[in-house]
Amino acid sequence: xxxxxxxxxxxxxxxxxxxxxxxxxxxxxxxxxxxxxxxxxxxxxxxxxxxxxxxxxxxxxxxxxxxxxxxxxxxxxxxxxxxxxxxxxxxxxxxxxxxxxxxxxxxxxxxxx
Amino acid sequence: xxxxxxxxxxxxxxxxxxxxxxxxxxxxxxxxxxxxxxxxxxxxxxxxxxxxxxxxxxxxxxxxxxxxxxxxxxxxxxxxxxxxxxxxxxxxxxxxxxxxxxxxxx
Numbered sequence: 001x002x003x004x005x006x007x008x009x010x011x012x013x014x015x016x017x018x019x020x021x022x023x024x025x026x027x028x029x030x031x032x033x034x035x036x037x038x039x040x041x042x043x044x045x046x047x048x049x050x051x052x053x054x055x056x057x058x059x060x061x062x063x064x065x066x067x068x069x070x071x072x073x074x075x076x077x078x079x080x081x082x083x084x085x086x087x088x089x090x091x092x093x094x095x096x097x098x099x100x101x102x103x104x105x106x107x108x109x110x111x112x113x
Numbered sequence: 114x115x116x117x118x119x120x121x122x123x124x125x126x127x128x129x130x131x132x133x134x135x136x137x138x139x140x141x142x143x144x145x146x147x148x149x150x151x152x153x154x155x156x157x158x159x160x161x162x163x164x165x166x167x168x169x170x171x172x173x174x175x176x177x178x179x180x181x182x183x184x185x186x187x188x189x190x191x192x193x194x195x196x197x198x199x200x201x202x203x204x205x206x207x208x209x210x211x212x213x214x215x216x217x218x219x
Contacts (some may be wrong), residue, residue, distance in 0.1 A: 033207070037154075040183065043199065043209035056206045088154050104156040 002027065004093050012106035012111045018079040021108045025072050025093030030063040031055075032074040033065060033102065046089075049074055050096075078110075086112045116140050119200050119210035126217050132187040134213045136200030139181065146184050147174050148199040150212070154200075159185070190217045 005024045013019050025032050036047040045058040049068035066076040072093075078085055088109050092102035118137045125134050136145070147159040160167050160174040162183065167174050170190075176183040187194055194219050200210040 001145040035207070042211050043201070044205075045209075048206070058206050090156065091157050092156075100144075101161045103158065104148075107154045109154070113131075 003024060005092060006089075006091055006105040006108050008108060009106065010109050010111075012113060013081050014113050015081055015083060017081050018077065019081060020075055020077045021089055021091075021110075023074045023076075023091035023093075023105055025074070025091075026103055029093035029095055029103070030072050031094045031096060032043050032068055032072065032101070033092045033094075034074070034076050035090045035092070036060075037090060037107075038084075038086070043090075046076065081112045083112050086110060114212060115211075115219075116208040117200055117202055117210040119213055122166040122211065124213055124215045126190050126215070128191060128217055128219050130190050132190050132194075132215065132217075134185045134198050134200075134215070136183045136185070137181060138183075138200075138202050142204050142205065142206070144203050145176055145183050146201040146203065146207075147183075148201060150197045150199060152196075159198075170172055184214070187215075190215075192217045192219050194217070 007022045016038045031050045033048040037043045048056040052068045061081045063079045068074045092104045094100040120135050144161050144163045146161050148156050150156045162176040171188045173186040197212045197214050199212045202208050
């Protein structure tokens with residue numbers, strides 16, 4: 001089975017722009033979670049989607065949003081980028097629930113200039 | 114306020130040593146996860162625990178729900194175990210520890 005894939009792997013944007021990141025979960029997995037990792041804050045939970053519905057949300061501003069499609073693929077969007085949004089964005093999938101074993105993708109490294 | 118505290122932050126060991134990494138948490142959980150992150154970013158889930166003890170090869174994870182504490186043990190450590198080990202708890206959302214950077218010297 002193919003693992004979790006994320007595209008793009010690297011991205012450079014400027015302040016004020018918006019960005020969309022994509023995550024394809026392991027086939028058959030219905031839960032997709034998104035995380036932000038920075039040197040200062042470490043790993044932080046963004047949100048979790050299950051069957052096209054956002055099930056849980058972390059403490060991030062409304063500029064961070066996401067969605068999940070009927071094939072379980074997920075996208076996250078960050079609008080009006082700030083320098084502090086520079087980070088590694090990871091997604092993880094699990095069969096049914098966030099409380100299950102998470103399978104992580106390789107991440108998208110975003111640099112905001 | 115940190116929901117998850119890990120110790121130590123950094124750890125250097127000689128090959129073959131027994132290693133313990135500790136994790137304490139302060140909120141109710143559905144499960145506790147131990148993750149491994151190698152340089153370059155890739156994260157692998159090592160264990161998911163809701164009670165008791167799990168073993169996988171040279172790795173052992175334990176959890177004490179009453180004391181809100183978990184430990185990750187590595188027996189007969191090897192240089193390839195060098196990585197960052199992260200404790201995470203899940204309930205309504207994930208909370209992560211700051212990680213333990215382990216270096217195993219040959």
